[in-house]
Amino acid sequence: MFKSAQSVERLIAEFSKLPGIGRKTAQRLTFWILKLKKEDATRLARAIIDVKEKVVRCSICSNVTEDDPCHICRDTKRDRSVICVVEEANDILALERAAEYRGLYHVLEGVLSPLDGIGPEQLRFRELMLRLKDDIKEVIIATNPNTEGEATAVYLSRLIKPMNIKVTRIARGLPVGSDLEYADQNTLSKALQGRQEF
Amino acid sequence: MFKSAQSVERLIAEFSKLPGIGRKTAQRLTFWILKLKKEDATRLARAIIDVKEKVVRCSICSNVTEDDPCHICRDTKRDRSVICVVEEANDILALERAAEYRGLYHVLEGVLSPLDGIGPEQLRFRELMLRLKDDIKEVIIATNPNTEGEATAVYLSRLIKPMNIKVTRIARGLPVGSDLEYADQNTLSKALQGRQEF
Numbered sequence: 524m525f526k527s528a529q530s531v532e533r534l535i536a537e538f539s540k541l542p543g544i545g546r547k548t549a550q551r552l553t554f555w556i557l558k559l560k561k562e563d564a565t566r567l568a569r570a571i572i573d574v575k576e577k578v579v580r581c582s583i584c585s586n587v588t589e590d591d592p593c594h595i596c597r598d599t600k601r602d603r604s605v606i607c608v609v610e611e612a613n614d615i616l617a618l619e620r621a622a623e624y625r626g627l628y629h630v631l632e633g634v635l636s637p638l639d640g641i642g643p644e645q646l647r648f649r650e651l652m653l654r655l656k657d658d659i660k661e662v663i664i665a666t667n668p669n670t671e672g673e674a675t676a677v678y679l680s681r682l683i684k685p686m687n688i689k690v691t692r693i694a695r696g697l698p699v700g701s702d703l704e705y706a707d708q709n710t711l712s713k714a715l716q717g718r719q720e721f
Numbered sequence: 722m723f724k725s726a727q728s729v730e731r732l733i734a735e736f737s738k739l740p741g742i743g744r745k746t747a748q749r750l751t752f753w754i755l756k757l758k759k760e761d762a763t764r765l766a767r768a769i770i771d772v773k774e775k776v777v778r779c780s781i782c783s784n785v786t787e788d789d790p791c792h793i794c795r796d797t798k799r800d801r802s803v804i805c806v807v808e809e810a811n812d813i814l815a816l817e818r819a820a821e822y823r824g825l826y827h828v829l830e831g832v833l834s835p836l837d838g839i840g841p842e843q844l845r846f847r848e849l850m851l852r853l854k855d856d857i858k859e860v861i862i863a864t865n866p867n868t869e870g871e872a873t874a875v876y877l878s879r880l881i882k883p884m885n886i887k888v889t890r891i892a893r894g895l896p897v898g899s900d901l902e903y904a905d906q907n908t909l910s911k912a913l914q915g916r917q918e919f
Contacts, residue, residue, distance in 0.1 A: 527814050528787045530775045534768040540761075542753050543746065554811040555740050556769055557776060557785055563738075564773045568766040570732040574754055575762045577728045587755055589726045613752040616725050 531557070580612075583654070585630035585647055587612045595619075595628060602626040604660040608651065608679065610634050610667060618665065626663075629654065634671040635678055643678070652682070661689040668695045668713075729755070778810075781852070783828035783845055785810045793817075793826060800824040802858040806849065806877065808832050808865060816863065824861075827852065832869040833876055841876070850880070859887040866893045866911075 527535075531553060538549035556564050580586070581593035588594065595601065595615070605626030609615060615628050631646045655662070662683050666672035680690040696714035697706050706714070725733075729751060736747035754762050778784070779791035786792065793799065793813070803824030807813060810828050829844045853860070860881050864870035878888040894912035895904055904912070 528776055528785055528791075530768070530771045530787060531785055534772045537765040537768040540765075541750055543749070548741065550811060550814060551741070552739055553772065554785075554809065556772055557810070559773075561773045564769055567735040567738075568769040570728070570735040571754055571762055571766040571769075573728045574732045574751065575757075575759045578726055578755060587726055587729055587752075589728060593726075611752065612755070613748060616748065 580630075584628045585612065585632060585650070586615050586628060600625075604658055605663065606651070606654065606659055606661075607663040607665050609665050610672065610675075614665065624663075626661075631666070631675070634666055635675045636671050646675075648679070648682070651679075655683065655686055655688060659688055661691060663691050663693065665693045668693075778828075782826045783810065783830060783848070784813050784826060798823075802856055803861065804849070804852065804857055804859075805861040805863050807863050808870065808873075812863065822861075824859075829864070829873070832864055833873045834869050844873075846877070846880070849877075853881065853884055853886060857886055859889060861889050861891065863891045866891075 534553045534556065535546070535549045538544055538552045539546055541549075544552070556567075577589050578587050579589070579591055581588045581591055581596055583592045583596045586593040586595060590597075602625050605624075606629050607618065607624060607626055608629045608631060609618070610631055610633060612630050615630065618624055618628075629647065629651050631648070631651075633641055633646050635641060635643065635646070662679075664676040664679055666675045666679075676692055680692070683690045694717050695710065696717050697703065697710060703711070732751045732754065733744070733747045736742055736750050737744055739747075742750070754765075775787050776785050777787070777789055779786045779789055779794055781790045781794045784791040784793060788795075800823050803822075804827050805816065805822060805824055806827045806829060807816070808829055808831060813826050813828065816822055816826075827845065827849050829846070829849075831839055831844050833839060833841065833844070849860075860877075862874040862877055864873045864877075874890055878890070881888045892911075892915050893908065894915050895901065895908060901909070
């Protein structure tokens with residue numbers, strides 16, 4: 524196979540390793556970088572290095588942060604009696620954007636996946652249980668609405684319920700702006716089960 | 722709007738500047754980087770810097786290369802009587818992958834686009850004309866088969882024809898593996914016009 528200049532091939536290879544980026548996109552990105560001003564390319568490279576050097580995990584919730592504990596765990600104006608459990612730190616970003624929730628978070632750093640050898644010990648279950656000893660009134664489970672996420676939610680709810688803490692699951696239903704006609708069966712049945720009175 | 726750690730936001734912003742990468746993809750890439758081993762992230766950053774430091778344009782054809790002239794222009798086994806004109810250096814990569822062509826290249830570094838103020842002076846037309854003084858038998862115009870690419874091809878062909886050099890245009894027609902039913906009108910008419918005898 525034909526190869527371009529070595530450093531060009533290397534950058535294409537590096538870009539190809541990123542999720543959702545195939546060979547062609549990697550090529551397009553590489554030639555984009557080649558056309559950028561040097562300082563703009565350096566800024567991207569620097570941002571990649573920075574993020575690795577500066578970002579740590581919050582020792583309480585495992586959010587990504589430059590200061591430990593993270594600004595959410597430190598924020599005294601937030602409701603410290605509710606914990607929202609998510610799979611990954613980027614889920615916090617998504618939820619915060621919705622600007623609906625004002626409690627704390629807990630990142631599991633994954634989901635239960637027995638086939639991949641990921642059991643409760645591989646995730647941050649123990650850390651969550653320790654946090655529940657504080658004055659927590661509700662745990663909202665916001666794992667993804669797929670097989671592993673649901674299984675993890677069920678598992679967690681069984682662990683927490685005996686502690687007399689309210690455990691809730693984020694609603695599954697039709698996405699806002701979507702079309703009933705195109706919704707899949709499972710989403711529709713969840714939407715029906717989760718119906719609410721006006 | 723909620724912001725994550727500063728360096729995280731900065732990397733998301735930098736990724737968002739890349740072509741075809743929106744805010745959500747940038748976010749996904751950033752969190753991917755956060756999960757990478759430090760040396761893997763550094764390798765990507767290094768590859769970006771390297772490409773800017775090492776890669777230059779070939780002084781003959783304007784291909785991207787680490788050594789000037791590029792390995793295609795230096796290659797004595799290639800047919801030095803044919804020049805294939807392309808818009809951008811990445812088009813060379815695509816054509817070389819097809820492994821059909823064994824001549825030389827010439828990168829225009831763009832296409833004619835009067836509305837964007839890009840005329841013949843902004844492109845590498847002059848350099849091409851100078852190369853045609855050598856013993857060139859054919860110029861294949863491989864600009865993209867869109868409005869600007871076609872206009873550039875027509876313009877070029879009018880410049881070159883009086884020099885008694887054969888000027889050809891790459892075939893436009895149905896992509897291999899595609900479906901006649903889904904082809905657009907223009908492609909179909911080009912496919913008919915360009916039909917060849919068995």
